[in-house]
Amino acid sequence: MEIVNKLLDKSALSALIERLSKSGKEVYAPVKENGITDFAKIDTIDTIDFDCITTIQSAKSLVFPRVENILSYKKTSEDIVVKNVDITAFPEVVALGTRPCDAAGFIPLDAIFCTDNADEIFNARLKKLTIISISCKKADEYCFCTSVNGNPGNTAGSDILLTEISDSTYFAEIVSEKGKAIFDANTDLFKETAAIDKTPHLAEVKQEFTAEAINEKLNTLFESDIWDKQSMRCVGCGACAYVCPACGCFDIQDENKGNKGIRHRCWDSCGFGLFTLHTSGHNPREKQSQRWRQRIFHKFSYQPVQQKQFGCVGCGRCSRACPADMNIAEHLKEIAVN
Amino acid sequence: MEEIKKIAKQLLSENKVQMVIGFEKGTANKVRPAFFTKPDDVEKLIYNEACIHNLALYLKKDICHHVSNVAIVANPNVVRSIIQLASENQVKEEKVTIIGISFEGKSIGILDFKAAEEFAKTQPKGLKPEDRAFIEKVQAMPMEERFNYWVETFSTCVKCYACRASCPMCYCGKCNVETNNPQWIPVASHKYGNLEWHIMRAMHLAGRCINCGECTRACPVDIPLNMLSYMLTDFVMDEFHAEAGLSATYAPALSSYTNIDKENFIK
């Protein structure tokens, strides 16, 4: 659909949040707790941390939780009863205050979960998710969205994008049908406006390279020693993958007690040595540098081929979370000029 | 600083070591671990108050496997970690050159293990007042509340294992948490899985942890998990008068014993 431009006052946003949570929707927004900002359930605007550049973790857990039950099973004297998770029982969720990069992250994530087979559970959750993003006024040295086809006022992935144009007013762009549904139910809160140039209200993020250039370069770099060099200080944890809005790898595990049990899926990371360990004992990615190469190749070479999507949105979360300060933007730039 | 650079440069140019592990400038005002293999690279070496990463961890990673001699810029935490690793037969004196540096950045020069032990012994011991206060605060809670406190605290853990990956003492080729036939610690990061993981980790570090706090620094969600091992370090010191990282011949408290250990709790 065509983007519809409106104005939304901050007081109206506050009323919107209250209405949404009263109508039974779960509203998630960045909340600062114990010194760190992450998405948490809210029912009033007061608890939202509007100042943070990005949350520590991405909003992906709203559609791809770090642990979720897939099915449960029970053995009786006659039979084994298997019950799939009830995908109709998922709540309606509104993600508020996501950044444009977060919203864009759902696109590659969706692409991963819809390759070959559409993942029922993931799609059921995604269908019930409405994303109301807020454009970035600030950026830091980790941000690089402009280098990977994004920008601080990007509407891709969002259902509604709010841009703060004054202390009391947001410029609202209604991007999708889901966003329109929210608008239609709350028309009294929005005001009319002509299209507004957002640029003066957005953060500046300098473009350092292009995702396409990285993709091109990677064709010849598989055997390069650049991976060894870059990953020397990598400690081999999974922090980068777990905070990434576009990483979708998971593990399937069974847990049981007596005659009952569940099967769930939980996050996994290509940074772990165990990730590719075969039963035979052979590990095709034995060294940390090979795992680092996989991370970059998957996002900038394999995903564009398989899913026509880059697997990176430039939020810089992995670099912020890294205990050894592996700055992905810096490393990508190095690859681009290599 | 300049002195550290001079030493590093000399070690590399005289080919006494093939690599110097130190710090270089990182993103914005951060610093990052760096590996210098050429004398000219050493210009990039820095040391400031932000250099708190425990570099000893790299001695047990892939990068040091093929290097016969390595030098390491070592603040007191790193020195203690190296001594502890030596006591567990994980590093050899002839392979590691310790370039000692105080927390404030004052060069202490090259330390052999003997001198490193002496240096470690001069450093402040025991818990910092704020850590002790934290432990006492938790200890003062009623049992039920204490249990719930830890369950809730660990509930935000995403099991990225950054705590393990950045700990110099967590060098096992196969971690206990990777025992999966049968699955010993749940893989998923639900409350139960997280609690078991942190119990297991704390026990494995009891009497070996040198209180550098690297695990909590590495944690992306800032869980104060170092408090478990700090508390146990304190307990081990009280009970067994043993402290990790002070002697290269130290037998970790839990892999040694005396005939007179307390047993008032045993019927």
Next chain:
Amino acid sequence: MSEFEPKIVAFVCNWCTYAGADLTGTSRIKYSSNVRIVRFPCTGRIDYMLLTKAFAGGADGIIVSGCHPNDCHYTSGNFYARRRWMVFRRLCDFMGIDTRRIIFSWVSAAEGAKWAQIVNSANEEFKKLGPYENYHKLSTQEIFE
């Protein structure tokens, strides 16, 4: 309603306490049947995680028992175990896991009567404490919720 009968798991070493428990039986000494004995080669082999696994599995109380000091079949397994128990008890205490529900004892192969007494007194103690739920609940909530 019938009286609460605690589930007790006993981790014992093969050489002393298991033989001791055997002697209790052959001596026809009656003792509480709530206990489920798990035999190990040595107390040194009793991983502390097994204790938490027992709680997770629904145990209301645990007995850990082996050879008296200096009697270990492998010379020193029980000495290592003793230290480990001390540290583990401290950690449990700090983390709010009920240490009153873990009873440690030395029972030799000749102490059939002592074994009966340990189990009976543990049973009484655990009865007074009631069911132990928080650890068990935590481990099953993923499965039954």
